[in-house]
Amino acid sequence: MTTTTSAKISVQEVRKTFPLKNEEFVALDGVSLDIADNEFVTVVGPSGCGKSTLMNILAGLETPTSGRALVDGKDVVGPGPERGVIFQQYALFPWLTVRKNVEFGLKVAGLGASERRERADYFIRIVGLEQFADALPKMLSGGMKQRCAIARAYAVNPSILLMDEPFGALDALTRVTLQEQLLDTWSREKRTVLFITHDVDEAVFLANRVVVMAARPGRIYDVIDVDLPYPRTEEARLSPEFAQLRNRVWHSVYHQAPGIAAGR
Incomplete structure (x- = not known):
């Protein structure tokens, strides 16, 4: 099924549940998000908020219980060559x-x-x-x-890169170096990027927008525009503007009101 949409990626009221003993576990509940062509979006949130489940649905490795996930206006029904997936494990x-x-x-x-x-x-x-x-x-x-x-x-x-904590297992210095190299590669070879991370600094440094998720059930809690100019360097990390954005994301991640999305 095809839907007219200008978004490169469109997630529409996605709900995902898994059986858990005698009940169901709600991994995602009513998640909606549009990502533009060549946009770099990071997703951050506490453990269990459904970040990886969302990425797996977009990769075609999981199917929504309800709702839709679309790429270029077409429903995601499985893996496809237009979506490159990079996991924390190198898989070489x-x-x-x-x-x-x-x-x-x-x-x-x-x-x-x-x-x-x-x-x-x-x-x-x-x-x-x-x-x-x-x-x-x-x-x-x-x-x-x-x-x-x-x-x-x-x-x-691929026109889309789906990255699930690709730098999570690396030491801090290597991680910072690879963040800068990734942005350098992205600036020359533009792709639409969805990047999952637990690291607030990493989320802010890389992104055009930071999506903050909340857990139990997994949902979008806040979406924060990052208006820092590219290319981003060590000086950007030390700027007052970066600190202000970092503090806002940090507060959204770690001071969430249970069951309530920010601004609602």
């Missing part, structure tokens, strides 16, 4: 080099060897792994593995 093939990992989706899509090599090398260069193109994943640090996963996702040319 350990027996393949960085280049072969990045080429994998292109090979499945039927591209010839020379075109695969050209596209893979381009995105390997963009994420700064040229010197490690022929290395196996076991030779890479955690940050390098995640950069390889990002290059692989970009290489198949």
Whole structure:
């Protein structure tokens, strides 16, 4: 089914429940959200608020109990090549080099060897792994593995990137570095991005908009515009404007009135 909409991603009154012993667990309840083409949206909230469930529905890995999830006006009915998914776990093939990992989706899509090599090398260069193109994943640090996963996702040319805490397992310095590199890649190779995180600073630093979710049941609590200019640097993190936005998001995440959305 197709619906006319200008949004790249549209979530319409989505409810998702799971059976739990003799009752049902409500993971999402009445979630609605539109994301524009090439917009970078981060989603933050307490554990159990349904962030990953929402992403899995958009990835086509889960189906809503009710409501609709649409991409380009069409209902999401399963995984699709227009949506690249990056998880916290790197999910690289350990027996393949960085280049072969990045080429994998292109090979499945039927591209010839020379075109695969050209596209893979381009995105390997963009994420700064040229010197490690022929290395196996076991030779890479955690940050390098995640950069390889990002290059692989970009290489198949999805219009949407769905990222579920991709930097969550990394140390603080590597995490900050990869945030800046991700924004640099996004500025050159625009995509619509939905980025799940637990980190308030990360949510503010990356996004055009921050979506704050609340738990029990999972719902949207607040949506906060981030009007900081790109490119964003360390100076932006130290600015009064960043601190003000961070404090607003922090307050929305950790001072929620149960069952009530902000502004309602």
